[in-house]
Amino acid sequence: MAKQYETVIGLEVHVELATKTKIFCGCSTEFGGAPNTHTCPVCTGMPGSLPVLNKQVVEYALAVGLATNCTITQYCKFDRKNYFYPDNPQNYQISQLYLPICRDGYVEIDTPEGTKKVGIHEIHMEEDAGKLIHDEWEDCSLVDFNRSGVPLIEIVSEPDMRSADEVIAYLDKLRLIIQYLGASDCKLQEGSMRADVNLSVREAGCEKFGTRTEMKNLNSFRAIARAIEGERNRQIELLEAGKPVIQETRRWDDGKEYSYAMRSKEDAQDYRYFPDPDLAPVYISDEWLESVRSRQPELRTEKMKRYKEEYDIPDYDIEIITGTKHMADIFEATVALGSQPKKVSNWLMVETLRLLKEKELDPEDIRFSPGNLAKLIGLTEQRVINSTVAKEVFEEMFDRDIDPERYVEEKGLKTVNDEGALKKTVEEVIAVNPQSVEDYRNGKEKAIGFLVGQTMKAMKGKADPASVNKLLKELL
Amino acid sequence: MANMIDDATIEYVGILAKLALSDEEKEQAKKDMGSMLDYIDKLGELDTSGVEPMSHVFPVQNVFREDVVTNKDDSENILANAPGSKDSMFKVPRTVE
Numbered sequence: 001m002a003k004q005y006e007t008v009i010g011l012e013v014h015v016e017l018a019t020k021t022k023i024f025c026g027c028s029t030e031f032g033g034a035p036n037t038h039t040c041p042v043c044t045g046m047p048g049s050l051p052v053l054n055k056q057v058v059e060y061a062l063a064v065g066l067a068t069n070c071t072i073t074q075y076c077k078f079d080r081k082n083y084f085y086p087d088n089p090q091n092y093q094i095s096q097l098y099l100p101i102c103r104d105g106y107v108e109i110d111t112p113e114g115t116k117k118v119g120i121h122e123i124h125m126e127e128d129a130g131k132l133i134h135d136e137w138e139d140c141s142l143v144d145f146n147r148s149g150v151p152l153i154e155i156v157s158e159p160d161m162r163s164a165d166e167v168i169a170y171l172d173k174l175r176l177i178i179q180y181l182g183a184s185d186c187k188l189q190e191g192s193m194r195a196d197v198n199l200s201v202r203e204a205g206c207e208k209f210g211t212r213t214e215m216k217n218l219n220s221f222r223a224i225a226r227a228i229e230g231e232r233n234r235q236i237e238l239l240e241a242g243k244p245v246i247q248e249t250r251r252w253d254d255g256k257e258y259s260y261a262m263r264s265k266e267d268a269q270d271y272r273y274f275p276d277p278d279l280a281p282v283y284i285s286d287e288w289l290e291s292v293r294s295r296q297p298e299l300r301t302e303k304m305k306r307y308k309e310e311y312d313i314p315d316y317d318i319e320i321i322t323g324t325k326h327m328a329d330i331f332e333a334t335v336a337l338g339s340q341p342k343k344v345s346n347w348l349m350v351e352t353l354r355l356l357k358e359k360e361l362d363p364e365d366i367r368f369s370p371g372n373l374a375k376l377i378g379l380t381e382q383r384v385i386n387s388t389v390a391k392e393v394f395e396e397m398f399d400r401d402i403d404p405e406r407y408v409e410e411k412g413l414k415t416v417n418d419e420g421a422l423k424k425t426v427e428e429v430i431a432v433n434p435q436s437v438e439d440y441r442n443g444k445e446k447a448i449g450f451l452v453g454q455t456m457k458a459m460k461g462k463a464d465p466a467s468v469n470k471l472l473k474e475l476l
Numbered sequence: 477m478a479n480m481i482d483d484a485t486i487e488y489v490g491i492l493a494k495l496a497l498s499d500e501e502k503e504q505a506k507k508d509m510g511s512m513l514d515y516i517d518k519l520g521e522l523d524t525s526g527v528e529p530m531s532h533v534f535p536v537q538n539v540f541r542e543d544v545v546t547n548k549d550d551s552e553n554i555l556a557n558a559p560g561s562k563d564s565m566f567k568v569p570r571t572v573e
Contacts, residue, residue: 019543026546035564036551044554056543077531084494086568099531132571135562142565145554270492275531280539 003240004204007232008212009167009197010121010159013174014152015184016128016192017060022149023127024051024094024279029151031190035144043127043149045089051278053078057151058101058282060183061125062292064153065102067177067299068120072289076101077281078125081271086143087129095154097273100124101282107177109169118170119158126152153183159198159209164225171195171221176300179325185364188219195224200245201235210235211245215252215259227252231259303328311341317349324363327352333370339377347373351391355398368397376404386464388456389413415464422463426471429454440476448472481509 022029025042041049065072076099080092105120130148132141155174161167175186175193186193200212215231218224230252235245249269250259298306300322307318322328327348334344356363376397380390385408393404393413408414429451430437439447448469455468486502486509497505551564560567 021541021543021545026541026544028545028547033549034551036554036566037549037564038547039554040547040550041554044557046557052539052541054543055540058540082492086566086571133565134570135567138562138567139570140562141568141571142562143568144565272492277533280534280536281532283537 005201009161011157012196013155014194017151023151038146068105070102070105074284078276078279095126096124118160121156164228214249223254313345327363337374
């Protein structure tokens with residue numbers, strides 16, 4: 001019988017924090033500026049410049065640490081991680097090795113076997129590096145330091161995961177916690193959340209861990225799942241052939257579905273960490289910690305529980321709506337404006353999800369305001385517009401966040417409640433469709449549907465189908 | 477000299493520092509590093525049993541900035557420090573093969 005193998009996975013997750021400024025200087029963290037327009041002597045590593053810690057970075061790190069059940073290191077400090085690379089202008093990255101701000105936490109994930117705890121070894125604060133662009137024409141590299149010094153937290157898990165599904169459940173859990181805290185938008189594709197996968201295999205039942213490799217360049221859940229599968233198979237093949245797994249960093253190529261060793265022996269990984277003398281230690285008093293704790297917002301698990309108690313909407317809707325902070329915010333704000341929860345949920349679950357899928361957008365990209373959604377719901381409830389018109393208006397709202405009341409007014413989309421005008425149209429439709437009229441009178445109930453359709457068409461959609469139906473029955 | 481830096485250490489430190497050292501430079505570095513370590517060894521002569529380990533030379537903590545943008549676009553001055561520049565970026569030798 002073939003040997004059974006167990007995959008052992010630990011993750012290093014980098015999250016870009018949502019601060020306005022960099023971790024050690026007053027440069028903007030805004031995305032997409034022209035090259036080097038968000039730089040200063042500190043974040044370009046000029047001699048003599050001095051870093052000063054952004055307090056908000058500590059607050060976000062504390063918030064994430066508390067939400068992931070960590071012990072907070074109340075006396076923590078920064079260390080220098082030394083390496084030479086042009087995206088790192090100081091020749092060291094300011095990070096935390098000896099006293100990381102958070103330790104020994106966990107998050108709970110759902111697995112087919114039930115709830116499982118994934119341990120968090122530590123969370124530390126550090127700075128991001130610049131961006132390198134390789135210039136083919138001049139055979140040189142170009143550096144943009146706009147991202148240099150952008151604050152990151154690195155969340156290091158214990159090797160507690162056993163499959164790609166567990167890894168994705170863990171990442172999703174982290175993403176939701178951090179988004180709810182407002183500490184980051186956590187977009188994998190845009191790099192505000194990045195995961196490095198440490199993976200080893202061992203024979204089932206074996207206590208000892210196998211030799212692990214680290215995989216980088218994973219920027220989607222799909223790539224992560226494929227990389228885990230690919231690397232697991234590669235390591236098993238090596239072991240089956242009696243060859244050793246080499247501890248190394250590998251780069252996943254999602255197109256080729258294979259990972260490649262990244263560093264040669266010439267690049268020994270020895271970071272010679274030492275405390276950064278330019279930065280004063282950080283002391284987190286009990287009072288400070290309590291004040292962060294008291295400001296923690298409602299997280300997803302609590303929110304789901306509350307929705308179940310407060311709103312009469314299905315569990316599946318709760319699952320989807322609380323699946324992103326942005327959608328939950330829109331839902332709650334619209335309900336707060338007096339709209340019925342079930343109606344709000346319907347607009348989010350049906351039309352919003354449809355348009356997001358059609359336009360290949362994420363729920364975070366929703367732009368319409370709760371105020372406008374509440375107005376649209378009001379218009380349909382008061383039967384000012386019918387449901388077909390409402391969907392059209394919603395599409396406009398989805399694209400451009402238009403004011404539905406003004407839009408309906410300007411475009412003349414109101415349902416015609418003028419009995420006389422409606423009656424006249426219905427009579428005309430009856431007059432020009434004698435065949436359907438006869439079918440209906442001969443007991444073919446379905447024929448009335450066609451006549452309703454013809455009337456709606458003649459009214460350019462601005463009639464209430466129920467009233468048309470009623471009127472037709474009266475006149476026939 | 478109690479601390480002997482051997483050839484393998486010099487070779488290794490040279491790789492880490494991305495330095496291509498000549499044989500003479502290696503010999504000199506070996507001597508220099510050895511005497512630096514000897515100097516540090518003086519600390520071992522002191523009785524530090526009652527001294528708290530320290531992580532910073534000054535008795536200060538919690539030096540913070542508020543999260544407010546204070547820097548404007550100064551790319552022209554910043555790039556004036558670059559060894560070379562192109563398209564408002566620092567120009568460096570090619571980093572990948």
